[in-house]
Amino acid sequence: MTAASAPKPYLTGHYAPVPDELTATELTVDGHLPPELTGRLMRNSHNPKPGITPTHWFKGSGMVHGIRLRDGRAEWYRNRWVKTPALDGAPYLTEHGPDLTVSTAGTHVIEHGGRLLALCESALPFELTAELETVGAYDWNGRLTSAMTAHPKEDPLTGELHFFASSPFPPYLIHHVSSPDGTVLTSQEVPGASAALKHDFAITEHHVVFLEGSVTFDPADQSGIPYGWSDGQAARLGVMPRGEGGAAGVRWFPIEAGYAMHLANAYEDAAGRIVVEGPSVGRDGWQRSWNWWVGAPDRGAEPNSGSRGRRWVVDLAAGRVREEQTDDLTVEFPTINDAFLGREHRYQYALSFPDDRGVGNHTLVKYDRRTGGRQLLPVGTGQLPSEAVFVPADERPDADEDAGWLLTVVSDLNVNASKLLVLDASDLTLPPVATVHLPRRVPAMIHGSWIPDTALA
Numbered sequence: 001m002t003a004a005s006a007p008k009p010y011l012t013g014h015y016a017p018v019p020d021e022l023t024a025t026e027l028t029v030d031g032h033l034p035p036e037l038t039g040r041l042m043r044n045s046h047n048p049k050p051g052i053t054p055t056h057w058f059k060g061s062g063m064v065h066g067i068r069l070r071d072g073r074a075e076w077y078r079n080r081w082v083k084t085p086a087l088d089g090a091p092y093l094t095e096h097g098p099d100l101t102v103s104t105a106g107t108h109v110i111e112h113g114g115r116l117l118a119l120c121e122s123a124l125p126f127e128l129t130a131e132l133e134t135v136g137a138y139d140w141n142g143r144l145t146s147a148m149t150a151h152p153k154e155d156p157l158t159g160e161l162h163f164f165a166s167s168p169f170p171p172y173l174i175h176h177v178s179s180p181d182g183t184v185l186t187s188q189e190v191p192g193a194s195a196a197l198k199h200d201f202a203i204t205e206h207h208v209v210f211l212e213g214s215v216t217f218d219p220a221d222q223s224g225i226p227y228g229w230s231d232g233q234a235a236r237l238g239v240m241p242r243g244e245g246g247a248a249g250v251r252w253f254p255i256e257a258g259y260a261m262h263l264a265n266a267y268e269d270a271a272g273r274i275v276v277e278g279p280s281v282g283r284d285g286w287q288r289s290w291n292w293w294v295g296a297p298d299r300g301a302e303p304n305s306g307s308r309g310r311r312w313v314v315d316l317a318a319g320r321v322r323e324e325q326t327d328d329l330t331v332e333f334p335t336i337n338d339a340f341l342g343r344e345h346r347y348q349y350a351l352s353f354p355d356d357r358g359v360g361n362h363t364l365v366k367y368d369r370r371t372g373g374r375q376l377l378p379v380g381t382g383q384l385p386s387e388a389v390f391v392p393a394d395e396r397p398d399a400d401e402d403a404g405w406l407l408t409v410v411s412d413l414n415v416n417a418s419k420l421l422v423l424d425a426s427d428l429t430l431p432p433v434a435t436v437h438l439p440r441r442v443p444a445m446i447h448g449s450w451i452p453d454t455a456l457a
Contacts, residue, residue, distance in 0.1 A: 008295035010057035014444040017047040024439040027074035031434035043448035062106025080132040107150035108447040113182020166198040168217035202266035210238035213259035264334035274314040279307035306330030333387035418442040
């Protein structure tokens with residue numbers, strides 16, 4: 001077998017797509033599901049149809065997997081392709097420009113304003129029913145005429161949904177805000193932005209924070225995702241005041257070369273500085289990831305070049321940024337208790353990758369930012385957990401920040417199966433509170449959300 005004909009890594013092992021849609025009811029549960037867990041865990045992944053080999057992992061059609069919990073029972077599991085025109089091979093680029101309804105819709109799934117939305121950053125969101133059937137593209141009644149990031153941020157205090165559209169062509173960056181009920185949309189172009197790849201961003205109480213790393217538009221790319229590392233692309237943080245007209249006040253600050261795919265959170269500290277955290281890679285780490293995403297046989301030159309936790313502290317008064325590495329683990333998919341989104345948080349969760357092969361003893365990590373400590377939960381050889389989703393046990397404002405559960409779906413190659421682990425977020429060394437056995441191996445997924453019944457009522 002030649003390197004060109006070898007199976008793509010994103011179609012094998014933990015990432016091998018499933019060939020069909022399935023519904024299973026009354027799932028087996030070990031332990032006891034807390035009755036407070038009444039809702040749906042939704043997870044999204046790239047899952048091309050059988051016989052289709054996308055040129056890039058991100059080009060695979062989206063499939064949403066759902067697990068319904070209620071009254072201490074796991075009522076159902078189901079998986080459904082997001083039925084966009086891309087699923088049937090419609091082209092994204094037409095003679096009239098991009099068709100924003102041609103979406104893979106395979107990166108994230110969220111709820112806002114009572115709507116369940118599957119997201120892909122190059123297109124419009126797609127609305128789903130609570131049973132994961134596709135409704136269609138959602139554009140805020142014609143108000144959204146750009147793509148939508150796969151990483152919107154819902155302010156836990158105002159209920160507003162902040163998101164952006166990024167393009168390799170002008171306008172490079174548009175910031176959008178949706179009302180809490182999802183009926184009103186305001187938009188403004190952000191000046192000074194470039195063609196740099198912007199995948200995630202952050203909000204604080206008074207600001208929106210954009211990150212432009214060392215990855216930018218590459219017209220020579222043949223994968224269909226036209227971006228690549230460039231030493232000539234200046235890495236920057238953009239800080240924009242929240243509110244109508246805030247884009248006119250955006251300020252761009254130079255930072256060290258690198259790229260942060262995902263941010264954990266941002267907030268304003270007591271001195272008025274803006275603190276931003278998330279894992280970041282250098283040139284070698286980016287190239288290793290990119291080679292995997294496109295199925296290149298060479299993973300890159302530096303095996304110890306994975307993403308490390310990083311902190312940027314923006315001093316608006318002094319006009320400069322201080323940055324530092326916060327940990328030595330290779331981590332990705334950072335999450336927090338979303339009640340603290342945009343405000344200072346104590347606890348942070350992530351998935352650690354201990355090797356460069358996509359298998360092995362992957363580990364969930366809990367960081368205590370106040371003490372500097374961390375807890376590790378290895379899941380076992382041949383097992384890969386998904387991004388940990390925090391679900392609070394107590395909605396009161398004075399509740400402990402880590403009073404709740406972490407939900408993660410584990411792909412297990414040893415038995416070709418998957419399970420949902422419900423973990424006590426206050427102590428990862430404790431045995432799982434409950435384990436829900438799923439009817440099939442669920443492919444390694446990208447992002448997802450816990451959606452309580454009250455949100456979809």
